[in-house]
Amino acid sequence: MSIPTFIDIEISDQTSELRAYLKELGAEISAENTEDGVKDLRQCIEASNVCWKEGGPSDSEIEMVFNGLISLLLMQTEQSEDLIQLFCKNVSQFPKGDKKCSVRLRILSNLFHGLPEKSSQKADVYLSLLLLSKEADLASMVITDITQATKVMIELLGTYTEDNASQARDDAQRCIVTCLEDPNTFLLDHLLTLKPVKFLEGALIHDLLTIFVTGKLSQYQQPYPRGEPT
Numbered sequence: 001m002s003i004p005t006f007i008d009i010e011i012s013d014q015t016s017e018l019r020a021y022l023k024e025l026g027a028e029i030s031a032e033n034t035e036d037g038v039k040d041l042r043q044c045i046e047a048s049n050v051c052w053k054e055g056g057p058s059d060s061e062i063e064m065v066f067n068g069l070i071s072l073l074l075m076q077t078e079q080s081e082d083l084i085q086l087f088c089k090n091v092s093q094f095p096k097g098d099k100k101c102s103v104r105l106r107i108l109s110n111l112f113h114g115l116p117e118k119s120s121q122k123a124d125v126y127l128s129l130l131l132l133s134k135e136a137d138l139a140s141m142v143i144t145d146i147t148q149a150t151k152v153m154i155e156l157l158g159t160y161t162e163d164n165a166s167q168a169r170d171d172a173q174r175c176i177v178t179c180l181e182d183p184n185t186f187l188l189d190h191l192l193t194l195k196p197v198k199f200l201e202g203a204l205i206h207d208l209l210t211i212f213v214t215g216k217l218s219q220y221q222q223p224y225p226r227g228e229p230t
Contacts, residue, residue, distance in 0.1 A: 011032050011037060011072065011075065012037070014039075014071070014072060015040040015041060015044055015072065016031075016032075018044045018065070018068060018069070019032070019040075019043075020025065021114075022048060022051075023046065023047075025050045025053075025056060027048075027050040029043055029046075029047040036097070037076070038079050038083070041069075041073070041076060044069060044088060045086050048065060048066065048090060050071060050142075051065055051066070052094070052098070059103045062103055062107075063107060066107045066110075067089065069080070070087075070107075070110055070114055073111070080090070080113040080121065081121055084111070084124060084125065085124055087111065088108065088111075088124055088125055089128075091104050091108055091132075092128040092131065092132040093130075094132075098136075101132065101136035102136075104132060104136075105129065105132060105133060105136070105138060106175060108125060108129045108132065109129065111125050112125045112126055112129060116186045118159055119196050120156070120167075122159075123153065123156035123157055123159070123168060124171065126153065126156060127174060130153075142144060150175070150178055153171075153174075153178065154175065154190070154191070154194070155173045156171075156195050157172060157175055157194045157195075157197070158194055160195045160196050162195055165195035165199040166196075166199055168196035168199075169196065169199060169200065171196060171199065172196035172197045172199065172200055173203075173205050175191070176191060176197065176206075176208075176209050177205070178203055180208070180209070181224055188209060189213050191213075192208060192209065192210070192213060
């Protein structure tokens with residue numbers, strides 16, 4: 001079984017090699033490209049789940065496959081956000097007893113560092129890294145300083161605009177929760193200026209943040225109307 005390596009070859013040839021390799025591993029994927037680059041890449045990402053099966057490829061082989069997918073993602077301009085989210089979901093979700101979590105973290109880290117510095121998609125990748133490291137008890141492989149981690153999340157959320165702020169709704173919620181749970185964070189005013197956080201106006205999590213920033217203790221102690229479930 002030959003492992004796909006990508007050095008100065010056409011994108012269609014890269015996806016073709018990936019298809020062939022994944023099919024050899026047992027993935028349900030056609031060996032032929034569809035002539036639609038986005039569809040080809042999506043199908044390869046979906047089929048790459050086969051790499052995580054017990055008794056499958058070695059760690060180095062897995063990383064080679066996913067680094068190949070990363071190289072294709074970084075060249076993709078259409079529907080890149082959806083593809084990156086699909087990639088993160090594939091890599092970060094692992095079954096109980098999985099022994100490949102360190103490999104998963106390295107793959108996500110490669111994608112994170114490969115994206116442009118100002119890319120808004122870095123937020124999704126970074127949060128996937130944090131959640132995976134927490135669930136796998138491998139936080140030392142990412143960032144152990146919660147203050148530094150929070151700073152990175154806020155910087156990434158700051159790259160969103162009014163046009164795409166809605167796409168970072170879940171990320172903004174996680175960022176607020178992380179900041180509220182951090183005993184060393186006292187100033188939260190700046191969160192209210194972030195476009196994705198502004199998009200949450202009217203939601204209970206945004207109300208709670210507003211209470212922390214501008215409200216009184218009595219409001220914090222009773223953030224919900226009497227009789228209304230929390």
